[in-house]
Amino acid sequence: MFYAVANTIIRKVKAAAAPVISFFWNLNTNLWNAESRIWGTYTPPTPPPITSYSFTMTDTYGDGWNGNQLTIQKFNGTSWVACASPELLYNPSDLNAAYAGTSNLTLTNSTGPSSIDIDLETGASYRLIVSAIGGYPDEPAYQVFQIGNPTPVFTFGSGQPSEWSNGTVHYTFTA
Secondary structure, eight states: OEEEEETTEEEEEETTOOOOOOOOOOOOOOOGGOOOOOOOOOOOOOOEEEEEEEEEEEEESSSSSSTEEEEEEEOOSSSSEEETTTTTTEEOTTTSBTTTTTTOOOBBSSSSEEEEEEEEEOOOEEEEEEEEOOSSSTTTEEEEEETOSSOOOOEESSGGGGGTTTEEEEEEEEE
């Protein structure tokens, strides 16, 4: 018997048999840039068209929404789910207007108006639902505008504390 060694692989073979030798090739070259074979082209998927909305929030007392929050939800074909970044593309014009990178809208430390612009997928169904109840639910108010149109597509006025309860849907729309 003898041992055959090939690139750190040792195999035990019988003396009468032909030796088994295994090789591992490690090709290091800088000639790949001269490769002329075309493997195909990659075309990234076309992003869905978007419709831009502006959410303008106010507070009648001037101290923000005191923990009251709205969540933007999208219908995924079977159920409503909270939108998440990067689906929501925020362009905040006022840092008091929302929690950036989430689907929650709130107003912090301000009378407002404070606005945040959000791009939503055109043709998809969305809704605004109360997701957190804070203090003084009669103070928050907001308007939803389609960017480029000065007329609000939805208005929620202050003084409606019964409408500010967890799970209450304020507005359902198709972008």
